[in-house]
Amino acid sequence: MDLFEKEETKILSVSQISSLIKKIVEETFSQVVVIGEISNFKAHYSGHWYFTLKDENAQISCTMWKGMNSYVFFTPQDGIKVVVTGRITVYPPRGNYQIEVRSMKPAGEGELQAAFEKLKRKLDSEGLFDTDHKKSIPKFPEKIGVATASDGAAFKDMISVAQRRFPLLEIILRPCKVQGEGASEDLAKAVEELNKLDIDLIIIGRGGGSLEDLWAFNEEIVARAIYNSRVPVISGIGHEIDFTISDFVADLRAPTPTAAMELATPNIDEIQSFIYEIDRIMNSRMDEIIRLQSDQIDSIMHSYGFRIPQNLIATKRQFLDNIYFRMDSSIKSVLQQWKNQVILLSRILESFDINKTLKRGFTLISQNSRLIKKSADLDKDKSFNIKFYDKMIEIKK
Amino acid sequence: MTKKKEKFEDLLKRLQEISELLEDEEIGLDESIKLYEEGIKLSQLCHTKIEEAELKIKSLKEALASDQTEV
Known part of the structure; x- marks a missing residue:
């Protein structure tokens, strides 16, 4: 080279x-x-x-x-x-x-599922799903905060459920972005904001959608906001088959937003029949108490002590009656004696009956309503009466 | 001092309590009459509340705004 x-x-x-x-x-x-x-x-x-x-x-x-x-x-x-x-x-x-x-x-969807499982494991190991941490849901909430989309069907359904079941309720909506950009941050913020209010319960949720639509509810930030909530949280996200991380952290998971409101509210009809039942119990119990008390008074009145004066009265009455009967019978016997005497005397009188003498032809002379017993008593110049046995005639002068 | 508005839940609780107190075997006539009067009043109040109930709906942004104006 x-x-x-x-x-x-x-x-x-x-x-x-x-x-x-x-x-x-x-x-x-x-x-x-x-x-x-x-x-x-x-x-x-x-x-x-x-x-x-x-x-x-x-x-x-x-x-x-x-x-x-x-x-x-x-x-x-x-x-x-x-x-x-x-x-x-x-x-x-x-x-x-x-x-x-x-x-x-x-x-792929499998990857989201994997992400879901991974976060779930992580939060689970941190204790975010612990049942010990779950707060109890109030039986009779007065105010419920709702974190959901203000224009969604879910919120409308929740209102109609509340209207039907428990119209005493006050609902405070915190409108939320429930999917897409910034949704998880908004949901987390909503839970924090609702916690600042004097409310008894929070419902967080949305209607059904794809896994992607529901994903905000699988985010850690939402899970932590729910976990840190002072106010009990019910989740109602998507349909029955959808499980999100939020559902695991929530104090109570409802299968749908509508069901969340059902779980949150007592049934007014049941309350009303409960009150009617109490009314009935109170009335019958009051009747019973009054009856018991009057029975007690009766039993005291019939007790031996209260019978003594009555017995005394009865004895005296009997005594009086006896005296009366005795007096009655003795007066009757006295009267009978007198009656016999009268009969006897009237028989004697009968024997002196003047009519019998008149029938034999005698007459009675009377003047000025006086019987003339001797001739000197008769004034010959005046009228006088002669009584025969059958009638009396007047001799006029 | 004006008494704070009674919670519906507390009214129901007291009503149930009264019905239980009345069940006491040892209860006297005077006390039972007093409890009974209170119970009947409560029950009427509950019925009235239920009949007059109207669902209130507020949106939080409005609620916060009105809170601020009150301050």
Whole structure:
């Protein structure tokens, strides 16, 4: 080999060669789509993301700027396989190259599931799902805070459930973004804001949707906000089959937002029949108490002590009755004697009856209503009466 | 001092308590009548509250705004 021939090739500075590489690489790879597994994921406080994509044999650095990453509906985690779209940029000061990512999506639904399982395991091991930490749901809430979309069907359904079951309720809606850019942050903030109010319960939820639509509820930030909530939280997210991380952290998981309101509210009809039942118990018990008390009075009145005066009265009455009967019978016998006497006398009188004498032809002369017993008593110049046995005649003068 | 508005839950609790107190075998007439009067009043209050209930709905942004104007 001829050593001097090499001396004729142009000598480039590091900067020059780096610049050439940068130009060639960036022109060639201005649009790449790369699949790989995320590792060393870091969300910088500035909002930018830094991570590495790798497979079995190679790895490549990646950046995703703040404005871009807000469109990613999920928060990337190490170990998750993603498909990123972007361009290759070369950074001469460090002599390295990276993918500047414009968009990112999970390599498949299985990857989201894996991310879900991974976060679930992590939070579980931290104790976020512990039953000991779960707060009890108040039986008769007065105020319920609701974190959901203000224009969604879910909220309308919740209102109609509350109206039907427990109209004594006050509902305080914290309108939320429930999917897409910034949804998880908004939901977390909503839970924090509702915690500042004097409320008894929080319902967090949304209607059904795809796994992607529901993803905000699988984010760590929402899970932690629910865990840190002072107020008990019921989750009602999607349909019955959908389970989110939020559901595991919530104090109570409802299969749907409608069901969440059902679980949160007592049934007014049941309360009303409960009160009617108490009314009935109180009334019958009061009747019973009054009956018992009056029975007691009766039994005292019939006791031996209270019977003594009555017995005394009865004895005296009997005594009086006896006296009466005795007096009665003795007066009767006295009267009978008198009666006999009268009969006897009237028989004697009968024997002197004047009519019998008159019938035999005698008459009675009377003048001035006086019987004339001797001729000298009669005034011959005046009228007088002659009484025969059958009638009396007047002799007029 | 005006008494704070009674919570519906507390009214129901007291009502149940009264019905249990009345069940006491040893209860006297005077006390039972007093409890009964209180119970009937409570039950009427509960019925009234239920009949007059109207669902209140507030949106938090409005609520915060009105809170601020009150301050």
